[in-house]
Amino acid sequence: MNAEQLSPSAETGLTAAEAARRHAEFGPNTVRVRRDRHLRDRLLSQARDPMILLLVAAAVIASVMGDAVDAIVISFVIVVNTTVGVVQEVRAAHAIDALADLAAPMARVRRDGADLLVPAAEVVPGDVMVLTGGDVVAADAELTEAVQLQVDESAMTGESMPVDKSAVTGASMPVDRSVDEHPDQCRVRAGTVVTHGRGTAVVTAIGAGSTLGRIATLLAEQKPRPTPLQTRLARLGRVLALSVLAASAVVVSLGVLRGEPLWEMLLVGVSVAVAVVPESLPAVVTLALALGARRMAQRSAVVRNLPAVETLGTVSVLAADKTGTLTEGRMVATRVWTPAGTEYEVTGEGYAPLGEIRATGGSAAGSPDDLAALLRAAVLCNDAHLVPPGEDTGWTAAGDPLEAALLALAGKAGVDAAGYRRTYPRVREVPFDSTRKRMTTAHDTPDGGRLVVCKGAPDVLAAMIGDTAAGTLQKAQELATAGYRVLAVAEFRGAADEQATESRRSAVAEPRQASGEQAVETRQGSDKQVAETRPTADDQVDEAERGLRMLGLVAVADPPRSHAAEAVAACRRAGIRFRLITGDHPAAAAAVAERVGIPATATQVLTGPQIAAGVTPERLTAARVFARTLPEQKLDIVRALQQEGHVVAMTGDGVNDGPALRRADIGVAMGRGGTEVARQAADLVLTDDDLRTVASAVEEGRRVYANIRRFLRYGLSGGLAELLVMLAVPFLGPAVALQPAQILWINMLTHGLPGVAMGAEPPDPSAMRRPPRPPRQSILSGLLTPIALTGTAMATIATALGAWAWLTGAPWQTMIFISLGVAQLGVALAVRAPRPHGQSRLRFLDLAVLGALILQIIPLYVAPLRQLLRVEPLSPRDLLVTAALSLIPGAVLALTRHRATRESTR
Structure with a gap:
């Protein structure tokens, strides 16, 4: 059912009467799909277990012989084992209930031509949802309007970056994805979060029929397997x-x-x-x-299902999620390239503006001028902010993670982002959208000139510039093949700006560690003044874009965790095979697998669409990397491995990992960065999110x-x-x-x-x-x-x-x-x-x-x-x-x- 079939008018939305009728027909927009079982039924179910029956027989024998001590001890063990079984069953139900917590508590819908705030449970098919930054999407929907709209779908799909969205009509794809690879650009899913922009969408599925509902159904179908x-x-x-x-x-x-x-x-x-x-x-x-559970807890592994302690020792295949498990779950700029052929390697972790930028290729010492210009452009053509560490958190991003990665990159070279933004006030901007595939800003310079900076898809900027197109595209393709998200950066400067450049270059030429205060953007009053006079695209910016000069490329990735390769090596020494399963892009998945020690040939990389089209069981079990997978396909992979006789451990942190975590012989969830759904579905929770802890748990x-x-x-x-x-x-x-x-x-x-x-x-x-x-x-x-x-x-x-x-x-x-x-x-x-x-x-x-x-x-x-x-x-x-x-x-x-x-x- 699509948007046109559901909503008579996206401008006015449903009438109140029609919304009430559809609520009665389709029911509430909730994802709870299970029926509560009485405690008596749970106890009787556990009592039929052969182990419990053997214990009961032993207790009867001891009682007949008058051995009260043995009878009491055995009875105590019966109670303990039965309690563990009941707790396991209740925990499975809680994994499903946790999905309800992801649903939006309230939703903004358009009815009778007016925007209303209603409980999410009252959203019905055909409702027109109004979405803005920070909203949790209340139901699956089809976009009818999208302005710079980005949605964080990582919990549902494993995609490490927020996804650009477009309306159904006139939509085009993100800068580095094709239509075949990303068919859901015009749809939003229940439980995802709007990170940027605004839009309207017509609800196509609610409750059990939505993405959350489907995952809840899959969770309910996965009964606990005997260890x-x-x-x-x-x-x-x-x-x-x-x-x-x-x-x-x-x-x-x-x-x-x-x-x-x-x-x-x-x-x-x-x-x-x-x-x-x-x-x-x-x-x-x-x-x-x-005792094993206690020792594991001391090593940051909390056991939620006691028999799982021993099962870890039998694991023969570890299916690891990529984003947030093998990787940090944060975007980091790790490579820089300039048209002179100079390449730079960037050190540091996460969004912390601490690290170094070292020349590794091209000219002997690199070009400080080119690097300085690129970093200046990355700071100016940027709307993100870096938030300093708190008591329990490190550096975090406020705004687009990709732009925050550029700010952290500049901070590692000692660039004062706040100072640059004061020195070069923004006077014009053309925001990024999926049609232009670039963002352009215009700035006044201290000498009264004009500076225009632009960042976006390498193919788009290279086509606009022309003279360095061949080298830029070749390098961009090389980096993309290695699994990086690649951004091109360019600028146009007026004559006055040219005269003043030399005096400013020395301030940023030498890379050094930045202090936290320098790296934090503190635009307040000046930003407000500029924002009041800031129009959208105009003829001056369009003309300046035609004169852009390529400054270089920045390669951004979700890097592997520092100890991921060590954990993979330890498990492989123990005879445990690794499989990487993710909803992310195949190139990014294969690159991370290679870096952590899970090499995979082209035939050992499978995507969700390939699995949906049909592959042989032999190829499915032989593959090492699975990308663009849906929750149902993760289940199919786990089942196929189990049918081959393997004991499978599955790690994950997202909602989309929940069914596979329940199906696996051992489900392992991340405790810090993971979702509550993943933790409730898992047998083991890693409180330190360190994959090395899994190796310790196996031991x-x-x-x-x-x-x-x-x-x-x-x-x-x-x-x-x-x-x-x-x-x-x-x-x-x-x-x-x-x-x-x-x-x-x-x-x-x-x-x-x-x-x-x-x-x-x-x-x-x-x-x-x-x-x-x-x-x-x-x-x-x-x-x-x-x-x-x-x-x-x-x-x-x-x-x-x-x-x-x-x-x-x-x-x-x-x-x-x-x-x-x-x-x-x-x-x-x-x-x-x-x-x-x-x-x-x-x-x-x-x-x-x-x-x-x-x-x-x-x-x-x-x-x-x-x-x-x-x-x-x-x-x-x-x-x-x-x-x-x-x-x-x-x-x-x-x-x-x-x-x-x-x-x-x-």
Whole structure:
């Protein structure tokens, strides 16, 4: 539906009656598309999770056995896990609600021939919106009038520069974009901001049908995906459940066949189930994730979804947004060229007028006169201002970012912008528009002459000047191909101005650092006086434009962040592939990718229109740079990578990134410069907006996963040892190797503090030099053989000790009890993470093992505990022999790992 179909008259707008009718027909202009779910429904949804069901089963078993401590701990873990799931679901809803905050609270519309200020929710299709600088666009609309209109669409499209807009009739394109590349020049989107000029537009889409509404719908459709860890643990839980049932059935059957009471054997069977299932695994996982989240927060990464901590360790592809993520999100003049062939390199960051301008090519030392003239023109033909740093902000731009970049450039050469504007008062101007593709201003000179300066598209100014056209256009094309936004600057001077020039050049010839006061424009009273007499284009300015002299070219770009290349390199060393996804221009995207270390050939750069026209899945996943992408296409890219088996992390800061952030396995949002929509949709928020923090988070994720696998190796080998002892001992004489209370005591000690302490083990120094593990790899991959060998070794020693004690009349059950406990604690010390070089202090795991060992032995000599566990005191000799033999599996394992580590470092 276009403007002509919707509005009978752009001059008078809708009538009040027609607006009311359309409001009733189309509904309010809001983007909220979700229905609130009752808390009960959210809780029931979480309760159906296999992990929660496994926890509930473990809690029931512990309660049946009278183990109140285990039952309480497991119940607490159930509550924590359920709460995390509900919070995640609520957070997804808030990501959609945050879109409503972007909508304009009020809108100026034309009805019955009068301009009215109405709530944005009351805007209807066909309304004529009146737009001025600073307005938030209330709905998608088609422009019927545009005067120097510029709109900041970065949050919606990723375009780093404000976009020039034109009316539907007589429109022409911006200076460096073609119609095919930028088809939306005559339209404005809901949620974007008018930065300059004025215009009128006829509303074509509201609410769910607008750009904001479409993105809200996409967000609502992206359901939280289970993390790789959740998937692996659910699979493990099913395997363990079947194993537990089978093992318990065998133990119960053997006992009944030997004449033991059925009820007692059922209790023993339940105890075996508790022994085999590492019931503290959820607590270990939760604590490991919580500790990881805490450590990440200390490194400027706030985790919004706890399982995301581990998922970071599995990331195989990092899809990074360009503007504001890999780049600073600010325009900076970084290259200057003059017709004499001199090239300059500009240092400094952002809009701060601090840095240097150094000649790097052309004539030996460059031409100070040419550079001084160019900088003077850039200051005079300019309406922007630089705002000094505040308590929490750096230098910022007031006005057009491109013009602010020119002011910062001049400030780096020591140019006093305010002084120049007083010395050369503006008397005429022709503002920039998309038809002329240039801005021209005329100024009085101190000697009474006239100075005309002009900036604009290189092709337009070169065509007007003629003599230097070939060299200018060649250099402009070279810079544009490198991803820069290129401006040409020219001037025309009268004779009187020529005589006075030499005396002024010395003041600006030597580049130096400018003070903040010099670089800040403070035009007040003089500006007001000039503005009152300032007309638009006239014959004198047009005639002066025909005599312009080319001063040079300024290349402006949104530069990469200072540490972006370092972050990319760190992730690539860890085997993580990079993809750059942006709504910006292909040349700018490819240039930034090259500078940060993501080289891409021509076939590895895809644009949104190419994707819309259709590309093969192979080419889609092989591409490294994606430009001019829509929110739907970002989703398609993420889905394609996931279908290839990748675990995808997506970084972004804009509204247009929201759906992809939700769809990705890990969504990473910028905390400082990002939008609230992006933060709400993400799993991880970088409070420092530094991509290096992602590399640190990946390392933390790998640490968490390694610690969980470490506990599984330890816990399952201990459970296997207990199971094998329960199966083997009846064939040697005794009916039951261990009583239910004894099994629970061993598990409480070995899976308690030592198991939880494993979640705090330090990272492996080589973790970030290895590729990510395959996403479909089992969590027990590579561990089954070590678990079987270690468990069998512990069971063999415990069974042998029990058999010897049975034959000699020693307290055989007590010796088995002590042996299994001590053996598992020895394995805990053997499987711990390598000690960092030069560190010798005790770890939490060391203290936990020591405490568990004391508690394992105390019941032998404390009467109440001895009666509860039905154990007997051991002589010092028997205790020493039992403990020494039981430590053999751990000692062998430690020596084996130490030898393997030494061989791998050779």
